[in-house]
Every structure is written in structure tokens, then in C-alpha cells.
Amino acid sequence: MRSAAAGGAARHGTARHGTARHGGRMERGRRRSEPEDTDKGRMKRTIIKDWKTRLSYFLQNSSNSNKRKSKKAGKHRNYFRPSPEEAQLWSEAFDELLANKYGLAAFRAFLKSEFCEENIEFWLACEDFKKTKSPQKLTSKAKKIYNDFIEKEAPKEINIDFQTKNIIAQNIQEATHTCFSVAQKRVYSLMENNSYPRFLESEFYQELCKKTPISRAAQGT
Numbered sequence: 001m002r003s004a005a006a007g008g009a010a011r012h013g014t015a016r017h018g019t020a021r022h023g024g025r026m027e028r029g030r031r032r033s034e035p036e037d038t039d040k041g042r043m044k045r046t047i048i049k050d051w052k053t054r055l056s057y058f059l060q061n062s063s064n065s066n067k068r069k070s071k072k073a074g075k076h077r078n079y080f081r082p083s084p085e086e087a088q089l090w091s092e093a094f095d096e097l098l099a100n101k102y103g104l105a106a107f108r109a110f111l112k113s114e115f116c117e118e119n120i121e122f123w124l125a126c127e128d129f130k131k132t133k134s135p136q137k138l139t140s141k142a143k144k145i146y147n148d149f150i151e152k153e154a155p156k157e158i159n160i161d162f163q164t165k166n167i168i169a170q171n172i173q174e175a176t177h178t179c180f181s182v183a184q185k186r187v188y189s190l191m192e193n194n195s196y197p198r199f200l201e202s203e204f205y206q207e208l209c210k211k212t213p214i215s216r217a218a219q220g221t
Contacts, residue, residue, distance in 0.1 A: 087208040094192045118156035122149045126184040142175035
């Protein structure tokens with residue numbers, strides 16, 4: 001009887017020991033997952049920091065450009081971070097994003113991170129081109145846009161078909177405001193259907209849409 005009881009106790013002890021070992025494995029499993037979560041958090045912070053650096057660059061350039069344009073009028077515009085509600089409006093339509101200076105700069109920074117910033121730069125160049133009134137400036141700008149974005153192996157060559165490129169090459173000989181209309185529409189469609197949805201899913205945009213929790217001190221004021 002004593003021997004059977006001892007054997008039962010031993011077996012019971014072994015079961016407890018097995019459970020402890022199993023618990024140890026679970027604990028080690030949790031420890032392994034913690035560094036993975038830490039790495040993901042670190043990667044997310046790095047992405048957002050890189051985005052902020054790129055965005056700061058574009059906003060600075062945009063601000064300097066506006067400073068030069070508005071010196072005579074004595075105006076100076078600063079671009080402030082939008083509220084979460086303002087940022088959320090960008091998801092309603094692509095035009096909403098492009099019409100907002102901060103949103104446009106953020107989108108340019110995103111395209112730069114995807115190595116396709118030539119699309120937005122071409123679109124902006126076309127917008128400026130369409131506002132040009134002087135025939136002489138129209139011709140010189142048309143040739144610059146062609147050299148920068150259209151011709152084969154241009155420094156910022158956009159992805160359009162050969163036929164459209166040929167038509168543009170002919171049209172810029174006697175430049176009109178519609179020289180780049182077809183190409184601009186295609187690039188706009190490309191951005192709207194491909195880059196824009198990815199931008200809305202990006203870490204940086206999601207961060208802009210987050211509402212900052214109101215602190216107790218702020219609530220008390």
C-alpha cells in the first residue's frame with residue numbers, strides 16, 4: 001500500500017513538474033514575442049520619423065516659394081499640421097488632398113518614399129503651365145516640361161505611351177495650354193487609382209487622423 005501511494009505521489013509530482021515545464025515553455029514563448037512587438041513598434045516610429053523629415057523638406061520648399069511670390073504683397077503663409085478632422089477630409093476625394101497645401105506636401109513625401117514623385121511633379125508643372133499667359137513663356141515652359149518629363153530617358157520621365165509622347169513632341173512646336181492635357185489626365189488617374197489609396201493606408205496618414213486624448217488638466221480648464 002505504501003509503495004502504491006509513493007508511486008502515485010511520484011506520478012503526481014511528475015505531472016506537476018511537467019506542467020511547470022510546459023508553463024516555462026509558454027513563458028519563453030511570450031518572451032520571444034515581446035522583442036517582435038518591440039521591433040514592429042520601432043519600425044513604425046522610424047517610418048513616421050522619416051515621413052516627417054520628408055514632409056518638413058517639402059513644406060520648407062513650399063514656404064520659401066510662397067515667400068518669394070508674396071514679397072510684394074507682404075504676405076507670408078505658414079503650414080500648420082491639420083486637425084484630425086481636416087486630415088480625414090482627404091480620404092473623401094483625391095482633389096481634397098491635392099487642394100490642401102499640407103496634404104499635397106504629405107502626398108509628395110509619400111510618392112518620394114515610393115520612388116515615383118515624378119508623377120506629382122509633372123502634374124504640378126502642368127497646373128502651372130496652364131496658368132501661363134505669355135506666349136513666349138508658354139513655349140519655354142512647354143520645352144522644359146518635355147525635357148524634364150516626356151522625352152526618352154528624361155531625368156523625371158513619366159510612364160506614358162509612345163504615341164502620346166509623339167503627339168506632345170509635335171504640339172510643343174506651337175505650344176498651347178492643352179499640350180499636356182492627355183498626359184496629365186493619365187498621370188492623375190494613375191495617382192488616384194494607385195498611389196492615393198496606398199497613401200490613405202500609410203502609417204503617416206493614419207497618425208495624422210488620430211485624435212489626441214484630452215488630458216485631465218486640459219479638461220479641467
